[in-house]
Amino acid sequence: MTFRKSILTVSLLMLASLLLLPGLSSAAPKAFSKGIFEEESNIYRVNDQKVVAKVGNEVELIDLVQGKLVKTLSTDQKVLDISILNQPTKIIILTSTRTHKIQKHIFNDQGVELSQVQYPLTLPKDAQVKWSAPANKVNERLMVRQGNHFSLYESTGKAPILKFDATVDKGIYEYMNIVDWDFDKFPYLVIKYSGERTMAIDYMVKIFNLNNKQAIDVGNLETDTHLKINQQNRLELWNSYTYSDITPPNAVQPDPLKEQTFHALYSLETGKPLLSNQSKFDQVTGQPSGWETQVVGQYVFVQDLSTRAWSLYQSNGTLLAAQKSGLEAEAKFLNYNSRNQTAYFLVSDGKSSALRLKPVKL
Structure with a gap:
């Protein structure tokens, strides 16, 4: 019996040590x-x-x-x-x-x-890193950003195999800053800049070909925009916006009378748009209005802030659900299950700190 207890004690200690690794x-x-x-x-x-x-x-x-x-x-x-x-x-x-x-x-x-x-x-201190998976007989790589400077490393190296200065002419702006970027497969590096001018901030996205250091302007954007290079090696842009009853004279605000592009795909090679998802979102004075877009994997969720109606798309533009209702005031889109045709959200009733998962059958 003593021997069995010793074996049990040793086993428990080994399990505990593994959990602490x-x-x-x-x-x-x-x-x-x-x-x-x-x-x-x-x-x-x-x-x-x-x-x-x-x-x-x-x-x-x-x-x-x-x-x-x-x-x-x-x-x-x-x-x-x-x-x-x-x-x-x-x-x-x-x-x-x-x-x-x-x-x-x-x-x-x-x-x-x-x-x-x-x-x-x-x-380096305060540096950012993106991991690039092995592809086309090229081993994994690391892209390191420090300020406006980017360095590409082989996974086994201490010295960069490529350096790139992403500083651009600030033109009419008082300041030009890098606020977001993505890198997946060489040679394309995507950078979002913010340009600060009197009482306004403009956003722009550039695609850099690191082979020739040439830049392609995706264009000036009316709203702050999220970006990523998706698994199909395309640039994906999406945005959210809340209308304001009072807008500074120099600030750019989307026209609520027109359809807004809330999600788009672009070619990394040419910078040309491949797909544009659009909808009209009314401005309602005195209450939150506009839209919110969330992208998870290959799925795009967009919600009208005034009506709370929401729609779900595939990133290739295929509509999965249109003008649905019934979501709580606080809802974060998590995923879509193509097998059971169910969208999943994390929701809060706004009255307590408790969060719960909410499946919605489409």
């Missing part, structure tokens, strides 16, 4: 974090059933069909980038250690960490 997932959380609402573009589609949500430096794996958090993919490190690979499904999380080394953590769709790699590169 850095990079391994913790126990399943009990409640959804309110922080999911506070960050934009922080939902990553794993498959029909699961998504991961980035909340600060935690990445939460959510099973939508079961209606629960599976576990937190916590590494106790600063999260730099998240990518989802398919066939087989892998969740790639890039983090920064306390010594400013970059680590890559690979999880499966169950939240089990499969491997961990540390790159030789030391990350």
Whole structure:
């Protein structure tokens, strides 16, 4: 009996030590974090059933069909980038250690960490990083941004194989700043700039070909716009906007009498539009009006802020649902399950801090 107790004790100690290893997932959380609402573009589609949500430096794996958090993919490190690979499904999380080394953590769709790699590169202070998956006989790469300067690294190298200064002529603007960017596969780097002028800010997106350092202007944008290079290697832009009853004289505001482009696809090679999703959103004086767009994976959710009616599209323009109603005042689109034709939302009634998953059959 004493021998059996000793074996049991050793087994429990081994299990506890495994759970405490850095990079391994913790126990399943009990409640959804309110922080999911506070960050934009922080939902990553794993498959029909699961998504991961980035909340600060935690990445939460959510099973939508079961209606629960599976576990937190916590590494106790600063999260730099998240990518989802398919066939087989892998969740790639890039983090920064306390010594400013970059680590890559690979999880499966169950939240089990499969491997961990540390790159030789030391990350500069306040730098941003994008991970580029292996493709077309080219190994994985890292694009590092520090201010207006971008450096491309091989996964095994300490010195960059390419440097690029993304500073542009500020022209009529007092300041020109980089506010967002994306890099997936060489040679295309996409950057969003903000131009500050008297009582107004303008936004513009440029596609840079790093082979010849030439830039393509996607154009000046009437609203602040989110961007990403999608899995089809196309530039995807989407926006949200709340009309204001009082607009500064120099500020640009979308015309509520016209249809608005809330989501669009562009060619990285030419910068020409491939698809434009549009709708008309009325301005209502004295109450919130405009629209909100959310993109998760290949699905686009858009909601009219005055009527609360919402529609769901595929990113290729296919309409899945039109002018639906019944969502709570606070609702975040999480995913669409093509197998059971169900859209999933995280909702709050606005009266309490409790959040819950809401499936909507289409």
